[in-house]
Amino acid sequence: METGSVTTPFGRRSMTLGMLASQVMAGEIKPDQSVDKWKLFRALCEAKPLLGIGDRALAVLNALLSFYPKNELAQGNGLIVFPSNIQLSLRTHGMAEQTVRRHLAALVEAGLLVRKDSPNGKRYVRRDRAGEVDEAFGFSLAPLLARAEEIEQLAAAVMAERLHVQRLRERITLCRRDIAKLIEAAVEEEIPGDWQGLYREFRDLIEGLPRSPTTAQLELLLDELTAVRTDILNRLEIRIKSTKQRGNADYIERHIQNSNPESTSELEPRFETKQGAMAEQDNDRGAVVPEKGRGETAYPHGQKKEEQSRRPDVRNDGGGLKSFPLGLVLQACPEILAYGPDGVIRNWRDLMAAAVIVRSMLGVSPSAYEEAANVMGPENAATVMACILERGGHINSAGGYLRGLTRRSEKGEFAIGPMLMALLRANAPAGRKVG
Numbered sequence: 001m002e003t004g005s006v007t008t009p010f011g012r013r014s015m016t017l018g019m020l021a022s023q024v025m026a027g028e029i030k031p032d033q034s035v036d037k038w039k040l041f042r043a044l045c046e047a048k049p050l051l052g053i054g055d056r057a058l059a060v061l062n063a064l065l066s067f068y069p070k071n072e073l074a075q076g077n078g079l080i081v082f083p084s085n086i087q088l089s090l091r092t093h094g095m096a097e098q099t100v101r102r103h104l105a106a107l108v109e110a111g112l113l114v115r116k117d118s119p120n121g122k123r124y125v126r127r128d129r130a131g132e133v134d135e136a137f138g139f140s141l142a143p144l145l146a147r148a149e150e151i152e153q154l155a156a157a158v159m160a161e162r163l164h165v166q167r168l169r170e171r172i173t174l175c176r177r178d179i180a181k182l183i184e185a186a187v188e189e190e191i192p193g194d195w196q197g198l199y200r201e202f203r204d205l206i207e208g209l210p211r212s213p214t215t216a217q218l219e220l221l222l223d224e225l226t227a228v229r230t231d232i233l234n235r236l237e238i239r240i241k242s243t244k245q246r247g248n249a250d251y252i253e254r255h256i257q258n259s260n261p262e263s264t265s266e267l268e269p270r271f272e273t274k275q276g277a278m279a280e281q282d283n284d285r286g287a288v289v290p291e292k293g294r295g296e297t298a299y300p301h302g303q304k305k306e307e308q309s310r311r312p313d314v315r316n317d318g319g320g321l322k323s324f325p326l327g328l329v330l331q332a333c334p335e336i337l338a339y340g341p342d343g344v345i346r347n348w349r350d351l352m353a354a355a356v357i358v359r360s361m362l363g364v365s366p367s368a369y370e371e372a373a374n375v376m377g378p379e380n381a382a383t384v385m386a387c388i389l390e391r392g393g394h395i396n397s398a399g400g401y402l403r404g405l406t407r408r409s410e411k412g413e414f415a416i417g418p419m420l421m422a423l424l425r426a427n428a429p430a431g432r433k434v435g
Helices: 017-026 037-051 055-066 085-091 097-109 142-146 148-188 195-207 215-246 249-255 264-285 303-310 326-332 334-339 348-361 366-376 378-390 398-410 416-427
Strands: 034-036 072-074 114-116 124-127 133-140
Touching (some): 034 037, 037 055, 037 148, 072 142, 142 148, 148 215, 348 366
């Protein structure tokens, strides 16, 4: 059994306030608190950038956890492991003992382990007559148990940040493609303007991005590219309106192929068709400004932006699914609020972070969730996890259920709307409020 007293390190190693804080935190573990050690380790692997530990330190921690006899870390099972450095070296695939010691020190400094050194500095266990552990000297895993919730939240934050960066890169790629093709179309149609200057400005923005940009740099680049694209669209739209006012029949015949030039409803789709045909020709003969990316066809005079402003409640997202307003999602799935930062969900980023915590709690594998995010889109995947949490009592295997929905979404057989509406109706009589 553990004495629970504060211990100081053996030999020349000095005592620090950080070590004392880790031991004090370990002493505040609730009696019934427990956590699956391997799920916690996976969360540690996700959260390592925020914890300041490297891959090799995690390899040493993995070896230490393998010496813990139970799958559940709990105070009642004892939390001290006492393998020798030789044993740790074997279980880290031959890592040098000096390297093992260095990474053990790093884990202690990061507040993930606590040393409980014996009087002579050796690691061993003393047992009673019944063979039960009476006292052990080695490394205490208590800080891992005490910080389990914090580690899960850090892992969720890292995953949410990764998904956010992925979405930023996708939007930047779409902006780059739109700008390049719109400039090319303007040059081919001989529309007056400093298109070469705009193209140089566009290339300067792209080439000024570092090889490994930060999230803030990506967000800034997206804002700047969006401004350039808006400027180009405004110029093209002005050109279209001025041509319509002049009543240039030849221009109207070439661009919208409509015998009624006053019909605004025919103008927009005909213009889109022209742009699509130009994109196909560019692929065959090689565009002046080649850009690669994935996504939807560009709308050169802002039609998509106008449609979205008219219909802000529903928008298309990954996999062809419609993404619903955050307020509606929270009203239909209020249980997810408890898992947001400080028990509040203010934006989609908070919802995605909460969904990662719920995913781990429900036993959904990271691969299943990432596949759902890739197919449905990050916001839709988080929405589905909130729905699964809300219906937790009716779903036997959350992971299997999520994979099933992902497969249906790939085939175009799944829509989030009916699921949300059903939950909204189910929660309405109870008078539950979203805050």
